[in-house]
Amino acid sequence: MMERRQIVQLWRLGGASVMVTLVRVEGSSYRRAGARLLLAQSGEYAGTISGGCLEAEVIRKAAWMVREGARVQRYSTMFDDTAEVPFGLGCGGVVDLLLERADTPECSALMSAMEGTLSGTTAVVVTWLPGEGRALRRVVLVEGAVVFASEGLSEKKIECARGLRANEQYEGRFVEELRAPQRLFVLGAGDDARPLVSMAALMGWSVVVADGRSQLARAERFPAAERVVADGVNSLGIKASDAVVVMTHSYEQDREILTALLPVAPRYFGVLGARHRSSLLLSEAAARIGLSVAACCERIYAPVGLDLGGDGPEAIALAVLAEAQAVCEGRLGASRRLTAEDVARYVNEGGVARYLPQCALDEVR
Incomplete structure (x- = not known):
């Protein structure tokens, strides 16, 4: 998500030249489909489409490759100097890259959708890939409404785009969902919250810090946060799709937070504190809201964070954010x-x- 922010920032500066999108992966690849690189006329770029093995080659040739319009270029990263695809680097896969000029209506619509997601909207982008005499065509849907369709696209194709699912493989089409950044609410503005906020912001997450203690909830203490507020939990508008970390170090505040948020069941709900403290908090909150203790246990992560070892605020922040990331991506417990x-x-x-x-x-x- 931080990469998307950087791409949008470079686009807003003007002078963008070529957008490169990874649209298909076969075998092993450092990046997944949807990874992007935006190249400016100055030679500056934002984003990546590999682990560094393709960027120099693509940047060097990108402007030349799109001189006659958008195209899909295949690259091999396997150990094979005799392969038909032109690049053998040893990463173990084949990738298809879509290269398109940044000054087209299609690319502008894509960039506008990417920018909009940073403010909390969700967009679905359907791209008919160029090739064999076909030009690139695109439909952009924001919150289900068509906000852009390439000139010449039939109503039938536009309507068809509504029914396509992101991350599915379609012949000649690339469909992706551009989700808003993960929202993280850090409830507690003590010194140990500062590295957590900084790390989450580096991930591109939208971070809100809240604490009823106004002497701690100050923007200058958390420059990476999007908002720092001296308000109670009920004013924050926390949703089930959000991540929450409770670290007030106040038993009474934590109890009020659990009472308010357990019915909401945030996607990730981590509570800092020892097992016996969290157990007492949970039992009291469960009694207040009429939920069973077992049901409440299913909704929180306590003790908070993965067991990574280490000590100090930075190590704790890493353990917490790693767990939150795994939960939000549906990967907790999986090992590679x-x-x-x-x-x-x-x-x-x-x-x-x-x-x-x-x-x-x-x-x-």
Whole structure:
């Protein structure tokens, strides 16, 4: 999300030249479909479409490649100098990049939608990819309403765009949902909240800090936050899609917060404090709102944060944000660590041969 902010900022400065979008991935890739890079005429750029292995090549040729209009360019990142696709770098996949001029109505509509999401809207962008005599065409829907459609698109195609689902594979089309930044409410403005706010802002999240103690809830203490307010929890408008971290260090305040927010059930609801403290808080809040303790336990993360080790505000902030990120992305509990079974499967089934040169394959075997 921070990348989107940087791309929008560069676009607003003027002089944007080429937008590059990763629209398809086969095999392994550092970035997922939807990753973007915006190139300016000055040579400055924002965003990435790989782990650094493609950027220099794409930036060098981007303006030349779109001289006759938008195009899709395929790049291989496999260990294979004889491949038909032009770039072998060893990352293990094939990617399709959409390159389009930034001065077209289609790109302007995309950029406007990206900018709008930073203010809290959600957009769906349907792009008919160019190729074999077909020009790029695009439909942009914001909150379900069509706000842009390329000239010449039929009503049938526009209506069809409404029914397409983001992240699904469609022949000749790229469909994506541009979501608003994750909102994080940090309830408590003590010194230990400062690194958490800074880290979340680096992720591109929209961070609000709230504390009833006006001497702590000051904007200069949290320059990375979008808002710092000396208000109670009921005035914040917290929704089920939000993330919340409670760190007031005040038992009475925490009890009021849990009483107010447990019925809302935020997407992530972390409560700082020892197990015995959180247990007492939860039992009292549950009695107040008429929910079972078991139901309340399902709605909070306490003790807050992943068990990463370390000590001090920065380490705690990292553990909390890592847990919040995992929960918001639906990935908590999943591990990508290789097992001996994984290695055996790749080697014995020959899957590894796609990615390694023969000399390395011999060593593995």
